Structures are given as structure tokens and as C-alpha cells.
Amino acid sequence: MPLALGTFIVPLIVACAMFMENVDATVIVTSLPALARDLGHDPITLKLAVTSYVIGLGVFIPICGWVADRFGSRTVFRTAIGIFIAGSLLCAASTSLTMFVAARFVQGIGGAMMVPVGRIIIFRSLPKSDFIRAVNYLTVPALLGPVVGPPLGGFITTFLHWRLIFFVNIPIGVLGIWLAGRHIANMHEEHPGRLDLVGFLLSAGGAALFMLGLSLVGSGLVPVGSALAMCVGGVVLLAIYWFHARRVERPVLDLSLLRIPSFNASVAGGSLFRIGLGAVPFLLPLTLQEGLGMTAFASGSITCASAFGSIFMKTIASRALRRYGFRHVLIVNAMLAGASIAACGFFFPDTPRWAILLIVLIGGLFPSLQFTALNSLAYADIPTRDIGRATSVASVIQQLSLGLGVTIAGIVLQISHTLQGHPTIVWSDFWPAFVVVGLFCVASVPVTMRLPAGTGDEIARGTRRAA
Incomplete structure (x- = not known):
């Protein structure tokens, strides 16, 4: 496969899986209030529906590198998509919280193999100088999930029924399985060793x-x-x-890789940042629906604005990293992201819609740049033979961080609601949760500051062609 074609089509195929996963995640959080009422629970309790998926990831991500090396990355990737589709169908059929949580766990098993193995495919197929271009090709289609998911989930929930949102994954997953069979080589290690x-x-x-x-x-x-x-x-x-x-x-998880400064900054420092960002997709729809009284469709139409900000930032991320360097971007951008998250906590019923839209839009810019930098930097100094093990470590920590964000936000929201003594959730219950998770983003700065000057310069130079 020609290098130029490979740089484009392989990330695009993996993006099918990420698009499916991101659509699923965003339609679920948009539909949580309606889903909670149907299952007989309050919306905060439905954080279990989010964390059960992360638990599935945490159980199986550690072996994704070994399984891909043993059975071939294409075989595992296609099987994972099939499991994810099966989990989606089980979610649609759920009649209780227990059944829904179990179905989300099945989805997590598929996701545990799907996205990490997709990353292994990308970083084993391309040279380091093409990493950022590949990440952009990978991320931009995947970002369409948060664009499409919230308004689609809101529309289905408001005008149809929330069960129908889980059928959106089916054609996307089938397309991903077919494309992977045609265009991805079944790469594996000759001797992956014992599990x-x-x-x-x-x-x-x-x-x-x-x-x-x-x-x-x-x-x-x-x-x-x-x-x-x-x-x-x-x-x-x-x-x-x-x-x-x-x-x-x-x-199974080689923690010694965290001794590599660039990998440590991306994974350990990035985990704090992801705790903050992981809470936003859970908190924001609840704020708009339960706090401000919007419909699911109106809420979804607003929350998707952050995805437009993310896509715009992808067009200039390469130039920003080349000009200012990874270290400077990660430090300054983390503080701006934390401030933008905290600002969402101060929406009140009379806040103009245009102001909410603007804040949400701006709030999508900084995470997009941060994730491009973190994901590219993670593999800057990792030998090719260790990419599978590094992917397992990075994916486990990243996903658990996103799940921790939801859990921490739910706990803070519950405490705020109890202390303020409101009979139901109101808009003023949300600001402590947004402030706390925003501070987690800022807490990543001390870790990033330990990066040596010039870290990631080889990758940044590779962005000249990508920009």
C-alpha cells in the first residue's frame, strides 16, 4: 500500500470504530434523564451506565496488546467491533438498570479491544514523522461522533424513544468490519511471549x-x-x-514505560487532564436538562457545539505545536481548558442561549489541542517493539481517568445537591462539580512542567508536511 494512501485510509478505518464509540457515548449521556425515568432511578445514579462501560475497558484493555500480537491486529479489531454491536443491541433491549449496566459492560469488552488495537494498527503502519498527520486523520472523523451524537440522541429521545439510539451503531460497525477486511494487514508479533x-x-x-x-x-x-x-x-x-x-x-501492564519522560507526561499528566474532560459529557447535558429545563433535543443541539470547536482546532494544532513546542502548549492549554470547564458551572436559567453556545464552543477548542498533543507525544520515544505494551498502559490509564471524571463529578454533584437541600436537582447544584473537575485539568500542569525542553521536536518537525 503506498505511503500516502496508507496514511489516509488506515486511520480512516480505525476512525469508523471511534466514530461508533463516540456516537454511542454522546447519545447515551444526552438521553440519561429520560433513560433514568424509564428505569426508575434518578439521573445521577445513571452514572453507573457510564462507569460500567469503563469497567469493561479496565478489565480487558491490559491484554489487548498481547491478544493483537498473538492473533493478529485485524482479526482482533474486527471481532471487537462485532462484540460492540452485540452490546448495543443488548442496551436497546434492557428493561432494568442491572440489565442496562451489564449490556454496557459488554460494550466495554468490545471497546477495550477496538480502539487500542486500532491505535496499534496505526502506529505500526506509519513512520513517526507522519504520526500527527495520522492522528488528525484519525481524530477528525471520530470528532464527528460528538457532532452527530448529541442532536441525534436528543431528537430520538424527545420525539421517538431512547431505545432506538442504540441501532445507530449497527451500519457503522458493519462498514468498519468490511473496510478492515479489505485494507488492513493482519499484523502480529512472531513470538508475543506468555500472557x-x-x-x-x-x-x-x-x-x-x-x-x-x-x-x-x-x-x-x-x-x-x-x-x-x-x-x-x-x-x-x-x-x-x-x-x-x-x-x-x-x-501485562509494563509500568516501567512510565520512566520515559514523554510517555509519563502524556499518560500520567494526561490522566489528570482526562479526569476533568471525562466529566463534561456527563455534567453538561444534565445541567441543561435538569438544571435549565431544556428538552433532550435542545440540550443535544447545544452540547454538540464543543465538537465544532474541536474540529476547528484540529486544523491549526500542527502549526501551534510546531511553533510553541509540546511542553509550552500542554502547560498553557491545560489552564485554559480548566477555566472553560469551570465557566459551564455558572449557567443559570436566564443565561442567554447564545452565551451558553459560545462558552460550549470555546470549551471544545482547548481539549482538542491537548488531546492531539498528548496522543502524539505518547509514542515519541517508544521503540516499535514496545508499541503494543505502551498502548495497553496508556489506554488503561486514559479510560479509567475518563471514568473517574464521571464518578467524581457525580459524587460532588450529589454532595452539593444534599448540602443545598433541594428536593430535586436545580441549576445551582452543578457549579461545585464543574469547578472541581476544572481544577483536575489544571493539576496536570506540574507533571508537564517536568518535561525536558525540546521534547517531541522530531514529531513537531513532522507537522510541516501535515500542516
Whole structure:
């Protein structure tokens, strides 16, 4: 396959999977209030529908690199899309919160293999000088998900029924399976080694217990003591894994890769940033619908504005990184992103629609630039042979961070609502949650400041052709 064609079509195929995943995520959060009423729960409790997906990711992402090396990246990628489609159909058929959470977990199993393996395909197919161009090709179609998802989900929820939103994934997934079979080579390592089964069970069990326990705190579904015990058990298992990983030759999650400064800044510093950004898709539709009284369709029509800001930023991200460098961009941009998130907490019933639209639009600019920089920088100094293991580590931490954002936002919102003593959720309950998650974005700055000057220059120079 010619390099120019490969640089375009391979990211585009992977973007089909990301588009499907992003549409699914955005239509769900737009439909949460209606979905919660049908299932007999309050909208804050429905954060379980978001975190259960992340738990599925946390359980299976650690082995995605090994599975791709063992069975071939194309085979695993196509199978993952099929599992995701099956999970979507189960979501549509759900009649209780338990069933819906289980269906979202199945979707998480598919997503655990789908997007990380897609990244492996991209970064093994292309030279480092084409990484940013490939990431842009990958991300721009994927960003169409947040453009299409909120108004589509809002329209279906308002005028039809929320169950129909899960059928949107079917044709997209089928197209992705077909394109992957035609244009992606079934790349794999000749000798991937033995799977670290003990490490897999420790890391998967620890992540699942911690995330599930934290998401159940304050939900009323289980006693608080039981939820906290789950959190403690998860932390213990993760601590045991930390010691285990230092003693085996090929751990399922190779944490030693975090010693590489560029990878550490992208993953560890980026995780704090993602906690803040992960909460916004959950908080913003609730604010507009439950706080300001908008319909799901009106809410979706506003929240999609951030995606337009993201797409615009992709057109100038390469030039910004080339001119100012990764370190400077990551520091300044994180502070601007945190401020834009906090600003969403101060919407009130009389806030003009144009002002809300403008703030949401501007709020899409900074995360887009940050994610382009973080995703490109992650692999700047990773040897080709370690890309699979690095992808597993990065994907686990990134996805758990996004899930933590939803969980933390839900807890802060619940505390704010309880302290203010309102019988139902009102607009003034939301501002503490937005401020807290905005501060998480700013908290990534000290990690980024430890980056050596000039980090990522090779990749930044590669943007001359991409710009």
C-alpha cells in the first residue's frame, strides 16, 4: 500500500470504530434523564451506565496488546467491533438498570479491544514523522461522533424513544468490519511471549472493584460501607500488582514505560487532564436538562457545539505545536481548558442561549489541542517493539481517568445537591462539580512542567508536511 494512501485510509478505518464509540457515548449521556425515568432511578445514579462501560475497558484493555500480537491486529479489531454491536443491541433491549449496566459492560469488552488495537494498527503502519498527520486523520472523523451524537440522541429521545439510539451503531460497525477486511494487514508479533495471567487478574480485578465501588458511593443501591470496602479491595489488588509487575519479565501492564519522560507526561499528566474532560459529557447535558429545563433535543443541539470547536482546532494544532513546542502548549492549554470547564458551572436559567453556545464552543477548542498533543507525544520515544505494551498502559490509564471524571463529578454533584437541600436537582447544584473537575485539568500542569525542553521536536518537525 503506498505511503500516502496508507496514511489516509488506515486511520480512516480505525476512525469508523471511534466514530461508533463516540456516537454511542454522546447519545447515551444526552438521553440519561429520560433513560433514568424509564428505569426508575434518578439521573445521577445513571452514572453507573457510564462507569460500567469503563469497567469493561479496565478489565480487558491490559491484554489487548498481547491478544493483537498473538492473533493478529485485524482479526482482533474486527471481532471487537462485532462484540460492540452485540452490546448495543443488548442496551436497546434492557428493561432494568442491572440489565442496562451489564449490556454496557459488554460494550466495554468490545471497546477495550477496538480502539487500542486500532491505535496499534496505526502506529505500526506509519513512520513517526507522519504520526500527527495520522492522528488528525484519525481524530477528525471520530470528532464527528460528538457532532452527530448529541442532536441525534436528543431528537430520538424527545420525539421517538431512547431505545432506538442504540441501532445507530449497527451500519457503522458493519462498514468498519468490511473496510478492515479489505485494507488492513493482519499484523502480529512472531513470538508475543506468555500472557501474564496473574497480572491480568490482579490489574483487572483491582480496577473493576475500585471503579465499581467508587461509582456506588452515594447511589443508595448498596450500603456506603460496602462500596468503600470494594474501593479498598481494589486498591489492595492494584498495589499487589505493582509489586508483581516489578518481578516478572513481561507484565501485562509494563509500568516501567512510565520512566520515559514523554510517555509519563502524556499518560500520567494526561490522566489528570482526562479526569476533568471525562466529566463534561456527563455534567453538561444534565445541567441543561435538569438544571435549565431544556428538552433532550435542545440540550443535544447545544452540547454538540464543543465538537465544532474541536474540529476547528484540529486544523491549526500542527502549526501551534510546531511553533510553541509540546511542553509550552500542554502547560498553557491545560489552564485554559480548566477555566472553560469551570465557566459551564455558572449557567443559570436566564443565561442567554447564545452565551451558553459560545462558552460550549470555546470549551471544545482547548481539549482538542491537548488531546492531539498528548496522543502524539505518547509514542515519541517508544521503540516499535514496545508499541503494543505502551498502548495497553496508556489506554488503561486514559479510560479509567475518563471514568473517574464521571464518578467524581457525580459524587460532588450529589454532595452539593444534599448540602443545598433541594428536593430535586436545580441549576445551582452543578457549579461545585464543574469547578472541581476544572481544577483536575489544571493539576496536570506540574507533571508537564517536568518535561525536558525540546521534547517531541522530531514529531513537531513532522507537522510541516501535515500542516
